[in-house]
Amino acid sequence: MEKIQVNIPGKEYWVYVGGDAYATKLGQSISRLKPGKTILISHPGIMEIHGRRLLEILHQEIEENIIFLFPEGERHKNLEVLESGYRFLFNHQANRDDVVLAFGGGVVGDMAGFLAASFMRGIRYIQLPTTLMAMVDSSIGGKVGIDLPFAKNAVGSFYQPEVVLTEPSLLATLPPREIRSGMAEVAKYGFLYDLNLLKELQDLPHEFETETPVFTGIVTRCIEYKARVVSEDERDVIGKRAELNYGHTFGHALESATGYKLLRHGEAVAMGMMIAARISELASIAATDLVGLHRKVLLPLLEGVNIPEDISMEMVESALESDKKRGQKWNFILLESPQKVRMMSSLPKRVLAEAIAETIADVRMCVK
């Protein structure tokens, strides 16, 4: 088992990665935290597959465990589920002695984390990520929250977990498209910090074998990068954590323009990074063949993506514009070359439009 520390002053915690993370560390963590009870927050799908093993471990440690389930999917990360979560916690007499377990992907982690952050002004919680995306990204760093209609993650807080337990072997039951989507975030760390990681990613077998040491090693390296960045810049104020949004501004615009249905988050981010690479070349800040590298790494991850004819460059641009109107400062995160980030606060509209149009056409043409 690997362990990685997140070093936020006053809020240090460990991420344990490996096939025995739950068996070795869950009971231990709970007995260290001495909760009155544990509150498991998850969704029915994941409980059906992996719930039994988790509950067996819990029952050895703690007398009272209550379970709050809500349906899968980003559209349930909303105020209504939040309110029913509060009511559940209240009715079950949850309090600051208790511990929440967030068992699921990014949506579960965000919702459970924000419930924990805001119920009784904060109860402790543990992240138990079950998707690749959650393992390498959202379970670490304490960004928790919910969406408002038309505004992703508009409500939330920075609230760090007590510990994160990551078992890559859980991914064996995930659909391949879900894994590929998570791999886009892996690739992001590669472009930003680690060319070798990109190479390893490309060398993985087509149907990822998630229980190999190589795969666990890749997950661990991503966690190390994430832990390092959030340790330096927990609250996203010095521009370091912002780097992790590489591809995300465009990705969000693509998700929004396609109604959050067509693209998985990671797929949108993959296309967003391809757009960013094209911008680097069009704006002549790219020192190497960025587009070629991005296409080589990312196009395989987009397998199965189908951009319909009625999604146009204009829709993506208008989603970008509305992002800007909401006062989100546009900070385009670009690369000069891999591992060399360049922030740009504005870009010629023509460059944006061309990069978006070319990327959409490229994906339409080359992805099957």
Added chain:
Amino acid sequence: MEKIQVNIPGKEYWVYVGGDAYATKLGQSISRLKPGKTILISHPGIMEIHGRRLLEILHQEIEENIIFLFPEGERHKNLEVLESGYRFLFNHQANRDDVVLAFGGGVVGDMAGFLAASFMRGIRYIQLPTTLMAMVDSSIGGKVGIDLPFAKNAVGSFYQPEVVLTEPSLLATLPPREIRSGMAEVAKYGFLYDLNLLKELQDLPHEFETETPVFTGIVTRCIEYKARVVSEDERDVIGKRAELNYGHTFGHALESATGYKLLRHGEAVAMGMMIAARISELASIAATDLVGLHRKVLLPLLEGVNIPEDISMEMVESALESDKKRGQKWNFILLESPQKVRMMSSLPKRVLAEAIAETIADVRMCVK
């Protein structure tokens, strides 16, 4: 003007107290924070009386100021208003460059503070308290949040303001009963930390003159105690901040038993402290005539309180019990003598019952 620092590591801020706090410090604070825009959160009643002056100061400093108003009263500190607040902030493109101004009493401060804490994972805010209760207590220390049905302050966070500006002269327009209610919190600091403060409180003229140096001095001293306590124990973990709940466990039970309508918060706390003093004597931990002192200070603050015949000791006890069932640990904060706190985790039921019954009878008999 007085200034008091709240010294929470990494979150230091000043409380300015005096008749010129707004004129001198509001413009200055805003120009230091350089917000994109300011977002004034208040209720219609206070805006009618004091809004014009505030807006004049704001208009000198900032181009865009948006205003979110919600109705007065604890029952509006709920999820519905929170949600409409989020929608307001989103529709007005509020973002992390902006600054929220919480202009009102405890309800406005709690709601505006939690909106600020949770919208876009936290935007900065300034407390502008307009009631005595908010000035000496709730505007300092960052406890913000909302109520759930039947659970006061069940949702919220610890989120510190950038600065607190306190003008005791605003209280001149407050009904005397509101001032007396706030004076119960002043008395609380006296019992806990400062016998002289109790003497000064008793020497105040019957109809408080809120614009005198004596009155401002009293407010300032309370702020100093509150600032000291929250600086030592922001998150209520070492038992120090818990002391400030003196009288509150019983006070909340009284508020709950009377449907949150009959008693103002401070009145309930005053009666709660009288109950605590009786318990100290009944449990033989009181070294002095605590009941006599509490009656002398607090009975005058209860003027106008009318406990109806159908409120019984049993109702208060059952409210206390339901508090306990919710997993709130009972930590009875008692005094051995003024300035000498003694925490008790359990008490004989008979002692509790007797203290509650005697206090209710006492208030029924002696308050007109």
